[in-house]
Amino acid sequence: MIGVTGATGQFGQIVIGLLKERMPADQIVALARDPAKAAALDLGVEVRPFDYNDPDQILAGLEGIDSLLLISGSDIGLREVQHRNVIFGAMEQNLGRIVYTSLLRANTSPLGLAQEHLATELILGESGIACTILRNGWYIENYVDTAISALAAGILAGAAGDGRISAAARADYAAAAVAVLTGEGHEGATYELSGDTAFTLADLAAELSKISGQQIGYRDMTEADYAEALADSGLAAPWPKVLARIDAQIAEGALYDEGTTLSTLIGRPTTPLGDVLAERLSWTA
Numbered sequence: 001m002i003g004v005t006g007a008t009g010q011f012g013q014i015v016i017g018l019l020k021e022r023m024p025a026d027q028i029v030a031l032a033r034d035p036a037k038a039a040a041l042d043l044g045v046e047v048r049p050f051d052y053n054d055p056d057q058i059l060a061g062l063e064g065i066d067s068l069l070l071i072s073g074s075d076i077g078l079r080e081v082q083h084r085n086v087i088f089g090a091m092e093q094n095l096g097r098i099v100y101t102s103l104l105r106a107n108t109s110p111l112g113l114a115q116e117h118l119a120t121e122l123i124l125g126e127s128g129i130a131c132t133i134l135r136n137g138w139y140i141e142n143y144v145d146t147a148i149s150a151l152a153a154g155i156l157a158g159a160a161g162d163g164r165i166s167a168a169a170r171a172d173y174a175a176a177a178v179a180v181l182t183g184e185g186h187e188g189a190t191y192e193l194s195g196d197t198a199f200t201l202a203d204l205a206a207e208l209s210k211i212s213g214q215q216i217g218y219r220d221m222t223e224a225d226y227a228e229a230l231a232d233s234g235l236a237a238p239w240p241k242v243l244a245r246i247d248a249q250i251a252e253g254a255l256y257d258e259g260t261t262l263s264t265l266i267g268r269p270t271t272p273l274g275d276v277l278a279e280r281l282s283w284t285a
C-alpha cells in the first residue's frame with residue numbers, strides 16, 4: 001500500500017493520477033490535511049485525514065501503509081517539526097520505506113529554503129527507515145506569474161543576471177517520484193533532479209516572446225532595486241526581499257545543475273520550458 005501526503009496539492013494530485021495508471025487504486029491512499037478538499041477533487045482512492053501538525057492523525061493515517069511519499073509541506077518555517085511528526089509516526093508504524101521531496105543540493109544550497117529540507121533529510125537518515133531523497137530543482141511553473149506580469153509590462157524584470165536555472169516541469173518531478181515509488185533499488189539513494197536544459201531569465205523572456213508573439217526583453221536589476229520593484233507592485237512582505245535574494249543566489253548558480261538523473265528516472269527528456277509555459281498560459285506554441 002502506497003500513501004501520498006499532500007495529496008490535495010498540485011504535486012500530490014499528479015502523483016496519484018500517475019500511480020493509478022500503474023497499480024490498482026485500492027493500493028493507494030491519499031493523505032490529506034483537508035479531506036473535504038480531497039473529496040471535492042474526486043481522487044478515486046481512499047482518503048485519510050493527515051495534518052502534519054497532528055501526531056495522532058498521522059499515526060492513524062499511516063496504518064497499513066508500506067511505502068510513503070512524504071511531500072514537503074508549504075508552511076515555511078514550520079516544516080522541520082511537521083516532517084519530524086510524520087517520520088516519527090512512520091517509525092512507530094514500522095513503515096518499510098519513505099520517499100521525500102527535498103530541494104536540489106539541499107546539503108550545500110545557499111537558498112534559505114534548503115535548511116528545513118536538510119533537517120528533514122537528517123531526521124530521515126536517523127529514522128532507520130529505508131529512504132529515497134528526491135532533491136527537486138525549481139519548478140518551471142514558479143515562473144508562470146512572472147510570465148504573466150512580464151506580458152502585462154512588456155518586460156521581464158529580475159536580479160538573476162546570467163544565472164542559469166535547471167528548472168523542470170512539476171509533472172516531470174512527480175513522474176520521477178512515481179518511478180521511484182513503483183520501481184526497485186532506490187533505497188538509500190539521494191537523487192539531484194533538474195531539467196535537461198538550463199535557461200537564464202533572458203532565455204525565459206525570449207521564450208515568452210516566441211510563444212506570445214509580443215517582444216519581451218529582460219531587465220536585470222540589482223537585488224535591492226528588484227526587491228523595491230516587487231514591493232511597489234503590491235507584493236506583500238517578506239516576499240519582495242525573499243524573491244530578490246533567491247534571484248541573487250540564482251545569479252551565483254544556486255539552481256544550476258548539469259545532471260540528467262531526472263530524465264533517466266522518467267525514461268524520456270524533460271519537458272521543454274516553452275511547452276510548460278505555453279500549456280500553463282494557454283497559448284498556442
Ligand SMILES: NC(=O)c1ccc[n+]([C@@H]2O[C@H](COP(=O)([O-])OP(=O)(O)OC[C@H]3O[C@@H](n4cnc5c(N)ncnc54)[C@H](OP(=O)(O)O)[C@@H]3O)[C@@H](O)[C@H]2O)c1
Nearest residue numbers: 006007008009010011033034051052072073074137138139
Ligand atoms: N521545487 C520547487 O520549485 C517548489 C515550488 C513550490 C513548492 N515546492 C515544495 O513542493 C511541495 C509540493 O509542491 P506543490 O506544487 O504540490 O505545492 P502545493 O500545491 O502548495 O501543495 C502543498 C501540499 O502540502 C499540503 N500541506 C501543507 N501543510 C500541510 C500540513 N500541515 N499537513 C498536511 N499537509 C499539508 C497542502 O495541503 P492543502 O491542499 O490542504 O493546502 C498541499 O496538499 C510544496 O509543499 C513545497 O514544499 C517546491
